[in-house]
Amino acid sequence: MLKKITSLFLIAAIAGTISVGCGKDNNASISTTQEAAVTAAAGGSSDEKTNPEDAAGEITFSSNRTDLQNTLLPQFVADFNKEFPNIKVNIETIKDYQAAIKVKMSSNDLPDVWTVHNGYYTKDQLTKYNIPLDDYEFAKDFLYSEVFSGSDRKIYALPQGASATGVVYNKKIFSELGITVPQTLDEMISAGKKITASGRTGLATAAKAGWPLQYYWLDIANTIAGDGNYRNTLAENEAPFTVDSPMGKAFGLLKAFKEAGILEKDPLSSDWEPIKKDFRDGKVGMFILGPWFIPQALDPLTIDDVGFFPLPYDNEKTPKKVSAGPDVALGMAQNTKNKAATEAFFKFMMDTNYASVGKSLGLLTARKSVAVDIPFAKEFESYSPRKLDVVSDTKAYTDIMNKAQVDYNKLAQEVLVSGDIQKAFDQLNTKWKKAMGK
Amino acid sequence: MSYKTQKKLLLISFLLIPLLLMGLFFLFPFFRLFYMSFTDWDGIMPDYNFTGIDNYVEVFQTPDVWVALRNNVIYILNGVLQNIIALLFAVLLTVKIRGRNFYKASIFLPFIINSAAIAFMFTFLFDFERGPINAVLTSLGVEPVGFLSNLKIVNFSLAGISLWRYTGYTMILYIAAFQSINPEVYESAMIDGAGTWQNFIYITLPGIKTIVELNLFLTLSGGLQAFVEPFIITKGGPVNASNTFVLYTINAFTQFNRYGFAAAMAVVLLVLVLILTAIQKKLIFKGD
Numbered sequence: 001m002l003k004k005i006t007s008l009f010l011i012a013a014i015a016g017t018i019s020v021g022c023g024k025d026n027n028a029s030i031s032t033t034q035e036a037a038v039t040a041a042a043g044g045s046s047d048e049k050t051n052p053e054d055a056a057g058e059i060t061f062s063s064n065r066t067d068l069q070n071t072l073l074p075q076f077v078a079d080f081n082k083e084f085p086n087i088k089v090n091i092e093t094i095k096d097y098q099a100a101i102k103v104k105m106s107s108n109d110l111p112d113v114w115t116v117h118n119g120y121y122t123k124d125q126l127t128k129y130n131i132p133l134d135d136y137e138f139a140k141d142f143l144y145s146e147v148f149s150g151s152d153r154k155i156y157a158l159p160q161g162a163s164a165t166g167v168v169y170n171k172k173i174f175s176e177l178g179i180t181v182p183q184t185l186d187e188m189i190s191a192g193k194k195i196t197a198s199g200r201t202g203l204a205t206a207a208k209a210g211w212p213l214q215y216y217w218l219d220i221a222n223t224i225a226g227d228g229n230y231r232n233t234l235a236e237n238e239a240p241f242t243v244d245s246p247m248g249k250a251f252g253l254l255k256a257f258k259e260a261g262i263l264e265k266d267p268l269s270s271d272w273e274p275i276k277k278d279f280r281d282g283k284v285g286m287f288i289l290g291p292w293f294i295p296q297a298l299d300p301l302t303i304d305d306v307g308f309f310p311l312p313y314d315n316e317k318t319p320k321k322v323s324a325g326p327d328v329a330l331g332m333a334q335n336t337k338n339k340a341a342t343e344a345f346f347k348f349m350m351d352t353n354y355a356s357v358g359k360s361l362g363l364l365t366a367r368k369s370v371a372v373d374i375p376f377a378k379e380f381e382s383y384s385p386r387k388l389d390v391v392s393d394t395k396a397y398t399d400i401m402n403k404a405q406v407d408y409n410k411l412a413q414e415v416l417v418s419g420d421i422q423k424a425f426d427q428l429n430t431k432w433k434k435a436m437g438k
Numbered sequence: 439m440s441y442k443t444q445k446k447l448l449l450i451s452f453l454l455i456p457l458l459l460m461g462l463f464f465l466f467p468f469f470r471l472f473y474m475s476f477t478d479w480d481g482i483m484p485d486y487n488f489t490g491i492d493n494y495v496e497v498f499q500t501p502d503v504w505v506a507l508r509n510n511v512i513y514i515l516n517g518v519l520q521n522i523i524a525l526l527f528a529v530l531l532t533v534k535i536r537g538r539n540f541y542k543a544s545i546f547l548p549f550i551i552n553s554a555a556i557a558f559m560f561t562f563l564f565d566f567e568r569g570p571i572n573a574v575l576t577s578l579g580v581e582p583v584g585f586l587s588n589l590k591i592v593n594f595s596l597a598g599i600s601l602w603r604y605t606g607y608t609m610i611l612y613i614a615a616f617q618s619i620n621p622e623v624y625e626s627a628m629i630d631g632a633g634t635w636q637n638f639i640y641i642t643l644p645g646i647k648t649i650v651e652l653n654l655f656l657t658l659s660g661g662l663q664a665f666v667e668p669f670i671i672t673k674g675g676p677v678n679a680s681n682t683f684v685l686y687t688i689n690a691f692t693q694f695n696r697y698g699f700a701a702a703m704a705v706v707l708l709v710l711v712l713i714l715t716a717i718q719k720k721l722i723f724k725g726d
Contacts, residue, residue: 096692098692099692099693102481102482102691102692102695105482106481106482122480122695124483125482125483128483207676208586208587208672208675208676210673210675264567265566265567266566266567266582266584266587267587268584268586268587268675268676269565269566269567269584269586269587270566271561274565274568401694402694402695402696403696405500405502405689405690405693405694405696407693410674410675410676410677410678413675413676413677414676414677416676417589417676417677
């Protein structure tokens with residue numbers, strides 16, 4: 001019997017190792033990060049001193065864009081190496097990116113230059129692990145940099161571009177079926193019906209992947225509320241989720257699309273990569289996303305076949321509000337072993353080569369003085385959307401979110417399954433109240 | 439130095455390194471996990487507070503955790519089915535039939551395929567619009583099935599994958615157990631006039647009792663720890679329909695920065711496995 005108990009403990013211990021492995025050298029990392037913080041603070045303003053000839057060595061650049069591993073990213077590095085031939089940049093793309101980065105953070109092993117997604121890391125984490133950017137001259141030229149500020153209000157990452165939420169559509173399908181760009185919700189639904197009737201998908205959701213549904217609760221809820229700070233106000237209310245609230249209306253849109261039958265045949269089976277391929281092949285009419293999707297939507301479609309318009313979330317014929325905010329950002333890790341090379345690459349991506357990087361990624365400019373020339377941006381502006389700046393999540397809000405373990409994407413999936421928004425919200429309100437209580 | 443001291447010294451020096459490694463990689467992390475389960479550590483920042491048993495109280499008060507555990511039950515029941523099928527194959531393939539090694543190999547093969555590859559393969563097979571299974575169903579005039587999108591079906595689809603994958607392994611264990619039974623026992627039983635069925639019930643089953651026990655333990659702990667399939671294929675979705683206990687634990691850390699809570703869940707899982715195994719022993723094998 002004793003033997004069996006020991007063996008059980010061993011098995012348990014093995015199971016334990018898997019989940020504990022990432023945090024076990026926690027104590028060791030305290031001292032090293034503090035040292036790094038000191039050196040970073042001391043050398044923070046030395047950015048003018050970098051000299052192309054001096055900078056040499058090897059750094060790592062990390063991104064979530066696995067699809068660009070062998071295409072655009074090496075091209076950026078090749079361009080960079082023309083100026084800095086002695087720096088070797090290793091490109092690392094990771095599929096489950098944000099989770100992997102958290103593990104790297106805990107082991108103090110962040111890539112030198114890494115992609116920062118808004119909302120995935122706390123302000124404390126950014127302050128602890130990234131180099132503050134306030135002393136770099138070009139950092140002052142950025143819009144939305146406040147979103148990536150740390151708990152000490154310094155800036156820890158800069159956006160590679162700006163994004164806005166709207167509808168990416170296939171112009172070829174629209175002209176083939178004689179559809180004009182919809183200005184009201186009813187027009188959008190009837191456009192969707194026409195496209196669906198032609199044997200294609202009217203409006204794609206990629207609901208299986210989950211994250212493409214984020215636009216409903218993130219940006220559309222904001223625009224319906226007319227307030228970029230809408231989500232943070234949820235933290236003040238014990239039962240903020242009602243069908244009539246902006247969040248409820250945003251999910252109501254999703255429900256209306258589902259009931260009109262303009263989504264995929266079975267949205268919850270629709271995954272990101274397959275539906276993306278369908279869009280390229282001209283089998284999808286519309287997709288609610290940001291402009292960053294357009295470069296991925298090409299071939300065989302050309303840049304002239306794809307358009308971008310603000311989502312008509314109501315039936316008024318007025319210019320629509322759109323949520324505008326930063327796209328992904330880049331930051332430099334404090335634990336870098338080669339600060340000069342890291343700085344050189346960061347500057348190249350964010351300053352000297354900003355416009356060309358932004359253009360190839362399909363991002364609107366997030367800089368005051370640098371323009372990025374992309375055709376669909378002009379079309380989007382022609383509808384004179386009223387831009388609503390996104391505000392970053394407050395600590396009070398993220399604390400409740402984490403405590404209650406709220407996953408809005410799953411909530412959106414539930415709306416697609418049952419269509420019962422009230423029931424989903426009731427459960428959420430209970431969790432919310434409990435999380436606020438502690 | 440006497441022979442005895444030499445022997446002891448040799449034993450200690452040989453055991454020292456493996457024991458140290460075990461302590462470092464198994465025991466230390468385990469106790470560390472236990473310790474962290476009483477804190478509100480977010481898994482990254484160096485500072486944390488002690489929260490006592492708050493995490494444990496919360497584990498028991500969160501309904502989603504128990505929904506996830508209910509999904510694990512499907513994996514366990516599926517594991518029982520897996521044992522029955524494996525036993526059947528084992529019996530069939532111990533009989534001298536033509537090409538039995540080929541059959542053995544092909545049933546065992548799924549076990550050695552990388553689990554991520556399996557997951558991607560089944561994502562394709564189960565696909566609603568492009569999947570071959572639905573293509574066959576549609577051509578037969580049957581409505582296509584949402585293997586991964588129907589909330590009531592998704593767990594069975596995923597558990598089915600692990601059934602397909604682990605049957606071979608369980609079968610090999612049974613075959614090995616069969617071969618350990620002395621053939622003379624069968625001979626003498628035959629002389630006494632026992633039939634195939636009696637042979638199986640009175641000689642084979644008691645002979646492989648320890649292996650059945652082992653397999654059921656593996657089924658139970660495997661079922662409770664199931665996560666690879668939902669992790670790669672559905673991410674616990676749609677909604678929370680295919681969430682399992684371990685997947686929920688992982689998400690508590692990766693998605694919601696709650697390492698302490700996740701650690702508490704891991705400890706609860708360990709206790710669950712211990713209790714259920716004890717009950718299983720008492721009920722099915724009447725203890726020994």
